[in-house]
Amino acid sequence: MDKDNIQVHLMKSSKATREDYFGKTICYLCIGLITVLVGCILYFITSRGIATFTQNHVKLGQFLSGTNWNPGVLDSHGNPEVGALPMIVTSFGVTILAALVATPFAIGMAVFMTEISPKRGTKLLQSVTELLVGIPSVVYGFVGLSVIVPTVRHIFGGTGFGILSGTLVLFVIILPTVTSLSVDSLRAVPVHYRQASLALGATRWQTIRKVVLKTATPGILTAIIFGMARAFGEALAVQMVIGNAVLMPTSLVSPSSTLTSQLTTQIGNTVMGTMQNNALWSLALILLLMSLVFNLVVRVIGNWGKHKYES
Amino acid sequence: MNPKRSNQIATGTIFGLVAIVVLILIGLIGYILFNGVPNISWHFITAEAQAFSAGGGIRDQLFNSLYLLILTLLISFPIALGAGIYLSEYASDNWITNVIRTMIEVLSSLPSVVVGLFGYLLFVIKFGFGFSILAGAIALTFFNLPLLTRQIEESLRTVPNLQREAGMSLGLSSWKTVTGIILPAAVPGIITGIILCAGRVFGEAAALIYTSGQSAPVVDYLNFNPLSPTSFLNPMRPAETLAVHIWKLNTEGVTPDAHQISSGASAVLIIVILIFNLGARALGSYTYRKMTATK
Numbered sequence: 001m002d003k004d005n006i007q008v009h010l011m012k013s014s015k016a017t018r019e020d021y022f023g024k025t026i027c028y029l030c031i032g033l034i035t036v037l038v039g040c041i042l043y044f045i046t047s048r049g050i051a052t053f054t055q056n057h058v059k060l061g062q063f064l065s066g067t068n069w070n071p072g073v074l075d076s077h078g079n080p081e082v083g084a085l086p087m088i089v090t091s092f093g094v095t096i097l098a099a100l101v102a103t104p105f106a107i108g109m110a111v112f113m114t115e116i117s118p119k120r121g122t123k124l125l126q127s128v129t130e131l132l133v134g135i136p137s138v139v140y141g142f143v144g145l146s147v148i149v150p151t152v153r154h155i156f157g158g159t160g161f162g163i164l165s166g167t168l169v170l171f172v173i174i175l176p177t178v179t180s181l182s183v184d185s186l187r188a189v190p191v192h193y194r195q196a197s198l199a200l201g202a203t204r205w206q207t208i209r210k211v212v213l214k215t216a217t218p219g220i221l222t223a224i225i226f227g228m229a230r231a232f233g234e235a236l237a238v239q240m241v242i243g244n245a246v247l248m249p250t251s252l253v254s255p256s257s258t259l260t261s262q263l264t265t266q267i268g269n270t271v272m273g274t275m276q277n278n279a280l281w282s283l284a285l286i287l288l289l290m291s292l293v294f295n296l297v298v299r300v301i302g303n304w305g306k307h308k309y310e311s
Numbered sequence: 312m313n314p315k316r317s318n319q320i321a322t323g324t325i326f327g328l329v330a331i332v333v334l335i336l337i338g339l340i341g342y343i344l345f346n347g348v349p350n351i352s353w354h355f356i357t358a359e360a361q362a363f364s365a366g367g368g369i370r371d372q373l374f375n376s377l378y379l380l381i382l383t384l385l386i387s388f389p390i391a392l393g394a395g396i397y398l399s400e401y402a403s404d405n406w407i408t409n410v411i412r413t414m415i416e417v418l419s420s421l422p423s424v425v426v427g428l429f430g431y432l433l434f435v436i437k438f439g440f441g442f443s444i445l446a447g448a449i450a451l452t453f454f455n456l457p458l459l460t461r462q463i464e465e466s467l468r469t470v471p472n473l474q475r476e477a478g479m480s481l482g483l484s485s486w487k488t489v490t491g492i493i494l495p496a497a498v499p500g501i502i503t504g505i506i507l508c509a510g511r512v513f514g515e516a517a518a519l520i521y522t523s524g525q526s527a528p529v530v531d532y533l534n535f536n537p538l539s540p541t542s543f544l545n546p547m548r549p550a551e552t553l554a555v556h557i558w559k560l561n562t563e564g565v566t567p568d569a570h571q572i573s574s575g576a577s578a579v580l581i582i583v584i585l586i587f588n589l590g591a592r593a594l595g596s597y598t599y600r601k602m603t604a605t606k
Binding site: 016017019020022023024026027028029030031033034035037038039040041044045048104105108109111112116125128130131132134135136137138139141142143145146147172175202203204205206208209226229232233234235236239240260263264265267268272281284287288291292294295 | 314315317318321322324325326327328329331332333335336339340342343389390391392393394396397398400401410411413414415416417418420421422423424425426428429431432433436453456457460483484485486487489490510513514515516517520521554555557558561562570573574577580581584585587588
């Protein structure tokens with residue numbers, strides 16, 4: 001039995017519906033693509049990063065706690081010398097120090113922009129932070145190399161390359177990130193909290209310290225973590241001023257090497273699939289895992305903040 | 312200490328901190344421009360780079376940076392647009408959306424050197440692109456996507472719901488509403504977002520060292536055939552960008568006037584990015600006025 005034309009026409013989806021499906025499909029494909037890409041990154045870096053442990057049979061504990069980094073050489077027990085501890089310590093060292101230096105400045109800037117300054121000052125500082133964000137990290141590295149390193153050498157002796165110079169460069173790099181996120185979280189504190197506090201006769205500083213900063217604590221912590229994630233992953237600027245000697249750092253001005261600096265300088269000099277190369281990919285895996293950890297911490301703090309506001 | 316006194320001290324400290332940051336910025340920009348601008352000349356911008364002798368320029372690097380930027384935006388913008396539309400218009404509040412958002416967050420917080428290494432592993436080696444502009448552009452796409460997607464989503468979200476309701480009440484399909492009403496209204500925000508991302512991409516180097524490579528072979532600017540290996544348009548040739556050039560000069564360069572070249576190149580880099588930022592703001596407000604009939 002043939003359906004007549006009208007029935008066919010009526011049973012078909014309309015042009016609008018088809019367009020809708022078409023558009024929706026495109027959007028779903030795009031978002032699917034992004035998800036697949038992230039999956040790919042995680043898979044490929046992980047699969048290469050664990051080769052050191054699966055193919056070359058290095059023990060994880062040895063990798064994380066050894067202090068000799070010389071992947072091409074075997075030690076007296078016949079095991080390759082792949083102790084990543086000096087780089088891990090240096091990476092965490094510069095990250096934490098940079099965050100410690102940057103936090104007071106960032107909070108000062110944020111408080112100034114949201115609580116103290118008139119509108120024009122806020123606008124000015126807004127453009128200052130945007131400008132700082134815009135400067136590429138190689139330029140920071142270059143300025144660090146030509147200004148900070150000689151200054152550090154002059155004042156503290158040594159070569160000038162080392163954790164101290166790395167910290168100073170990273171401090172400027174993460175400052176705008178931490179500042180702008182802190183500003184967001186201070187802005188999110190409702191105005192009536194401040195009004196209530198001021199109406200009780202509190203001074204401006206009392207209001208800021210006991211009401212505004214307290215309420216915004218989760219947001220500020222998130223800002224600091226984001227800054228640390230940025231600092232941990234920063235490669236070239238740090239590489240240019242840290243000295244790149246894989247040694248356990250003994251002082252703030254002794255040359256050392258971070259995970260990122262070791263990766264950027266060495267991976268081009270090794271052959272794919274060799275022990276040296278696998279060890280470097282394991283460093284990349286550590287970086288990847290740390291970035292995931294930072295993400296997780298931000299999430300936990302976010303939930304805690306939500307909980308705090310709602311109860 | 313009485314509250315009044317501590318109030319004064321705190322305010323003073325905050326003013327001090329802010330002043331230090333502003334001084335750092337002025338010192339930084341001042342240093343780069345004062346050292347760099349005297350090195351910028353027509354010769355500097357149009358001459359080839361020299362590896363072993365003084366007096367080299369940055370012509371190829373500057374061109375590579377711009378070409379890479381355009382290629383990256385061509386690849387990443389459509390994807391980010393689709394993803395942005397999905398997140399702001401279609402995404403329902405369930406676990407799938409949650410997973411996707413987490414993925415985007417993860418992507419945006421990955422260190423750029425990890426993204427670069429991934430590009431090296433997959434495109435340069437596995438797919439056999441070799442060090443090429445295309446591999447660099449794809450790696451930068453990764454780096455760019457989360458930022459751009461979020462920008463587009465934000466600017467779509469700021470379009471008032473009334474506009475969506477108006478579209479629906481006219482009997483338009485939701486896709487028509489999005490493309491015909493919501494997108495045009497969000498164009499100023501999207502343009503600003505693109506230009507800001509372009510600034511980030513322009514200065515990026517860590518993701519490029521092992522994807523687009525560190526060498527700038529001589530190219531012929533009159534050869535318009537993109538398949539020819541000497542053509543400036545060929546996306547499969549290795550290309551050193553300006554930011555990578557600065558890095559290389561300062562780490563392993565043997566060029567005698569490395570310092571002058573890197574100060575000049577840094578100044579060029581910063582000036583271009585400043586132009587991008589100011590341009591983004593101006594263009595954003597201009598299109599906003601044009602398209603929304605606000606005075």
